[in-house]
Amino acid sequence: xxxxxxxxxxxxxxxxxxxxxxxxxxxxxxxxxxxxxxxxxxxxxxxxxxxxxxxxxxxxxxxxxxxxxxxxxxxxxxxxxxxxxxxxxxxxxxxxxxxxxxxxxxxxxxxxxxxxxxxxxxxxxxxxxxxxxxxxxxxxxxxxxxxxxxxxxxxxxxxxxxxxxxxxxxxxxxxxxxxxxxxxxxxxxxxxxxxxxxxxxxxxxxx
Numbered sequence: 001x002x003x004x005x006x007x008x009x010x011x012x013x014x015x016x017x018x019x020x021x022x023x024x025x026x027x028x029x030x031x032x033x034x035x036x037x038x039x040x041x042x043x044x045x046x047x048x049x050x051x052x053x054x055x056x057x058x059x060x061x062x063x064x065x066x067x068x069x070x071x072x073x074x075x076x077x078x079x080x081x082x083x084x085x086x087x088x089x090x091x092x093x094x095x096x097x098x099x100x101x102x103x104x105x106x107x108x109x110x111x112x113x114x115x116x117x118x119x120x121x122x123x124x125x126x127x128x129x130x131x132x133x134x135x136x137x138x139x140x141x142x143x144x145x146x147x148x149x150x151x152x153x154x155x156x157x158x159x160x161x162x163x164x165x166x167x168x169x170x171x172x173x174x175x176x177x178x179x180x181x182x183x184x185x186x187x188x189x190x191x192x193x194x195x196x197x198x199x200x201x202x203x204x205x206x207x
Contacts, residue, residue, distance in 0.1 A: 037071040038086040042204075043132045043180060043197045052082075052089045052176040055111050058154045062092070066109040066152055069094045078130050080168045082175030085131050093172035097164045110149035113173055116158075118142035125167045127181045133200070135193045139184045141170050 041048055055062065065088065073081040073094055080095035096107045123143040128136045145166050148158040161169050171181060182190045 036075050037068045040072065040076070040081075040085050040130050041087055042201055043129075043182075044194055045131075047087050047089065048084055048131055048175070048180060049178045050084065050089055051178050052084050052091045054091050055150075058111060058150070058152075062090075062111070063152055066092060066094060066111075070096075070107050070109070076130050079164070080172045081130065082172045084175050084178070091176045093169075093176065095165075095168050095172060097168050099164075109152045110147070110157075110169075110172075111151070113147055113149035113169070113176070115145050115147055115170065115173060117146040117160075119144040123163075123167070125164070127167070127171060129171075129181055132180065132182060132193060132197060135182070135196065137182065137185050137189065137193075139167075139181050141167055145169060147173075 065083070069081050069083065069086065069092070072086065073079070073096070079097050079099075080093065083090045083092040091112045093110045093113055094108065095110075096105050098104070098106050119142045121143040122140050124138045124140045126136050127139045128134070143166060144160060144162045146158065146160045147169050148156065151157050174180070174183075182193050185193075
């Protein structure tokens with residue numbers, strides 16, 4: 001997921017949730033891929049459609065994984081990343097939706113995150129995904145959600161999120177359940193994006 005620039009903070013309450021910085025339309029390579037700590041899977045990939053397993057306990061290895069995921073997310077640059085996106089089918093997500101210049105970052109590591117409450121009010125955002133680079137579409141989700149999770153130190157946490165944070169949390173937890181943002185679209189739109197990603201993967205394989 002990429003931090004949306006000022007041009008994306010529009011009055012229509014749209015924001016990009018996760019996208020590559022390269023301009024695919026002009027044939028440029030996904031330059032961010034080469035510098036990432038962990039390789040991000042590109043759709044279609046069967047691992048992106050599998051349900052991730054819950055984590056019974058934390059370990060130093062999992063904490064290192066979360067650190068690597070944050071580094072990968074920031075390098076993309078993004079605002080969220082789920083473990084299945086790097087081929088690890090465990091219930092772990094990281095996110096940081098702070099976008100304003102000069103504002104302190106707020107990296108969140110969530111082990112076994114779950115939504116325990118959601119508002120009736122909805123909001124529509126223009127979403128994208130680091131696993132589906134340069135493709136965007138509006139998705140309607142609850143405007144506010146309450147999530148609980150285990151943090152990097154093994155402590156239980158709970159928080160209510162709104163705005164972009166709410167969208168991002170839902171987007172990333174979807175990844176843990178094998179669901180992509182394009183699954184909210186019409187079959188025709190979903191197939192069109194999938195074909196573009198298949199073409200992109202063929203081009204990347206030739207490079």
